[in-house]
Amino acid sequence: MADDPSLESPVFESPVVANYPMSSGGDLTLADVSATTKWLVRADADGPAADQLGAAFGTSQVAAGGALVLGSRPCEWIVLGTSEEVSAAVTGLEQLEGLDASDFVSALDWTHGRALFRVTGRGAARMLEKVCSLDWSDPMTPDGAVASASVAKVTCDIARNDADGAPSYLIFCDRSFGQYLFDALIDAGDEFSVSVVAAAT
Incomplete structure (x- = not known):
């Protein structure tokens, strides 16, 4: 049974087609880390x-x-x-x-069934306030906090997981909403000059 090739997981394919120029980073970044x-x-x-x-x-x-x-x-x-x-x-x-x-x-x-995005930077909380009604202040959502909420009207799991001292949020949703949510986060981050970056390897 274990050697049956039909039981092997398919090669991961991102739920997102990122039709945005990739950047090396900035004060606010968005990465598709769905392959995690x-x-x-x-x-x-x-x-x-x-x-x-x-x-x-x-x-x-x-x-x-x-x-x-x-x-x-x-x-x-x-x-x-x-x-x-x-x-x-x-x-x-x-x-x-x-x-x-x-x-x-x-x-x-859940690897193939869930999209996962990481938003990182000083403006991340303000960006998320535009699409989610959670209280993003440090006392309410400190590093390590986990919550479920609607983000751009999509049911999501959200975890604060700071990176290199900067506020950083992991946002999970069903794979079928991945492209919509990624685009919605780009739109929400536009006024903060969000950059789309490659996932860390």
């Missing part, structure tokens, strides 16, 4: 899988292997990073010591 490996984990909030994942609802933390774990909803986590980092975080969750027949754990590869 992404898994959704569901488990009991007080079970051993939750203890191993660590991130409480509404927060995020880096796992021992380097993956970023987001407590996106009660009993739900998004795990992202390289394929090796994510594998280290999710492998074995269903066989942890302490699980019993009543405990529920599932892990699903």
